[in-house]
Amino acid sequence: MRTPRASSIPAPVDTDGLLRRIVSAVGRKIDDFAHHTPSRFAVIIFTSIILLWTTIYMLPISSADGTVTPFHEALFTAVSTICVTGLSVVDMATHWSGFGHFMVFLGMQVGAIGVLTLASIMGAIVTRRLGLRQKLVAASDSNALRTHAGPVSESQAVKLGDIGGILATVAISLVIIETCVALLIIPRLLIAGEPLWDAILDGFFWATSAFTNTGFMPTSTGIEPFATDAWMLTCLATAVFLGSLGFPVIFALTRWVKTRQRISVHVKLTLSTTVLLFVLGAIAIYFLEGDNPATIGAQEPVFRPMTAGFMSAMTRSGGFSTIDLANADPATMLAMQMLMFVGGGSASTAGGIKVTTLAILFLAAFAEAKGVNDIQAFGRRIPNDVLRLAVSVTLWGATIVAVSSISLMHFASVPFDEALFEAISAFATCGLSTGLTGDLPEQGAYILSITMWLGRVGTVTMAAALASSEHKQLFRLPEERIIVG
Amino acid sequence: MRTPRASSIPAPVDTDGLLRRIVSAVGRKIDDFAHHTPSRFAVIIFTSIILLWTTIYMLPISSADGTVTPFHEALFTAVSTICVTGLSVVDMATHWSGFGHFMVFLGMQVGAIGVLTLASIMGAIVTRRLGLRQKLVAASDSNALRTHAGPVSESQAVKLGDIGGILATVAISLVIIETCVALLIIPRLLIAGEPLWDAILDGFFWATSAFTNTGFMPTSTGIEPFATDAWMLTCLATAVFLGSLGFPVIFALTRWVKTRQRISVHVKLTLSTTVLLFVLGAIAIYFLEGDNPATIGAQEPVFRPMTAGFMSAMTRSGGFSTIDLANADPATMLAMQMLMFVGGGSASTAGGIKVTTLAILFLAAFAEAKGVNDIQAFGRRIPNDVLRLAVSVTLWGATIVAVSSISLMHFASVPFDEALFEAISAFATCGLSTGLTGDLPEQGAYILSITMWLGRVGTVTMAAALASSEHKQLFRLPEERIIVG
């Protein structure tokens, strides 16, 4: 708010110099703002991107019939794209023009890298506070201080790692993985009879949609033609799985393959929890839906475990569905809601409270039951403040889901089961749907937009804002910080 | 398992001595078992009481028409009585004989004192471990060590308080409060036209049902005739409120009235959270149901806030309902489910995860957000292991509710919204119902019986088993332990 010092020095009237001074002053103000409230800065960037995409989606050039898309539909789609949620109030395959489709494609990439790393990293750069960056660095094993007690100090953290390098690595990994997946999918689309150019575009769209955990589909037939196609489902599920692990885990695994460097507890915990949830989810879905002729029960027995596994993997927050969830057993729906609420890995393209958050809550309960003082995993002690962060993130999630569901039921007259399912799907940016979102009234679209926004932004900024709040004075066992939220 | 030492000494064959030795050996075995596994001992006592009541309910003498009540109905009613839940699969007002009614009445008392204090205290007596007893003593301000850091040591705890005294005090408080409430209700029943003797019996039944947070009603008209009766509703709500605070809080308040002794953080936290939940619940119900002509909307405007307040108070776990919950807005149902899940105070007649558990979770989140190291409330630091206990209890509750709902939906074909509501109501021993329980198939009765049992026993034994697991080596701020779970 203070006038920059430069302006108090009399200077010759010089248009060029004045302009430079204005730019400089504005730049300093932005810098100042970002310094003092980095989380708010990240939120503003994120929200601006959503509004930019809303504007683009409203343009006649974006829609297939050249008309203006109504504001609430454009906003909903923009939020759904940038939050990589994948819920839709318009038919994503037919509503948009080629340009519109490209913007969806681009939006998913921006959502996946931009939001997750860019915004948090920008906040970290300008403030030198230890947000997502510290966590990325700490978890990706390039942090030599990893096994030391206490938080990484500010000065050390600034020296650690190259921000540009991390951002570039994230983007490169994204492009490499998506290209690999696309190259695996394109032949399948060609076999299915798509023309070459369509197959290439659709292949990349599928790959992006899967790896970014968005769940939009390029064609109006959707995933239906591939419902029992092991090749296609495996490609998509693998891409979703990789995306949901989180970049720190992907980096660590890549490094492990190259150098056999020790794998951090965060990586082990993310992998083991993800695998456990996948297996438990698949078993639950298989047994609850196996006798349901409207879903898995209609398939030949050989395909049933595959479908159950695919649906379980999609709850991380992939959002593709090969069965009609409107016909699923309500018991399955509740099981899937719980899996969706947990979501994927930290600093990943997946949403939810994150698998490590759930793991920490259970590890704390186990420690309590055993009467040991410390939360332990894989031979390491996990500091107590991580539990507090896990509790905070879980409460935040539960509160959002509760308020969102109650609003949907009361203001948009959505039935109980659908309201809870869509609210959790939106919060966790999962995008699975009972089919409600398609016929949602306008106020319902706004409620879900806010839910998606809160679910995505809230968790990220909360994690960034709270990650460095520890001030431990203790030196007990060798300690290792893991990522939650 | 070892033969008692006495039997290895040769003794003259003497029938009287042999009997005495057998009794002594059995006694020693029981003592031994209780010493080594006090929680299991408490669970066995509790379960035995339920089975005893099941047998009594099955007797022809217990039913109004002199027939044998089917096992699953008798079991469900016994569990519902001893767990002070108040759900019913038979018409409680007409199904039972006078003797049956008396056993319900007695069962509620046994459930209220017996289970809460007796079983845990017995475990504590035989093992000298610090279970509920320590918590009662610690929180009821008779503990001179209250403000010291660290747990109360075993030798100190054994000296503290007189177990018989505590039990007597609990029973006396129960009788005094129930009698007071009954004396306030009986005139109202006389005015309503009940004969004197009926009014006395029903008055005590209402008072007991309310204070023990059970929610059974003595007459087939139920609470309907009093739906807008401020006197009756206030009496019932106050009794439910007092019961749900927990005996430690009641003791502390009584002592405060007499001696103005300092009130502990546990008492303050229980009171403030209970009041906050009551107000928030009433506001939510008032606004969500105000426009619903099938519930509160049908009432004259002056009665609406009273009904909303009454329903909010009942979610602690009173279980009376003056509106038909089957017609309530689904948004209200979700709000009530959340309130029921939280339940009442620790060591109270109410169920749920307990208000202090919720408070600790939020206090931890606030501490995290503020970046302070300790969880603080009312000027005191709350040790970190309390958070772990709160997390354990909450996870335990969420798991029970999830498994129970999924089972109800899948095996008893209960719709999603009703399954979740009844499961939470059963877990939290609240007893509010959408009307489902009345037409529940047999397997549904078993599922809910197990849910009630787990909700009641699990939380108590878990709290007892885990309460003394702390081994802190630190002496920082003056510290105060509060009760959760």
Ligand SMILES: [K+]
């Ligand atoms: K998604």
Ligand SMILES: [K+]
């Ligand atoms: K009850």
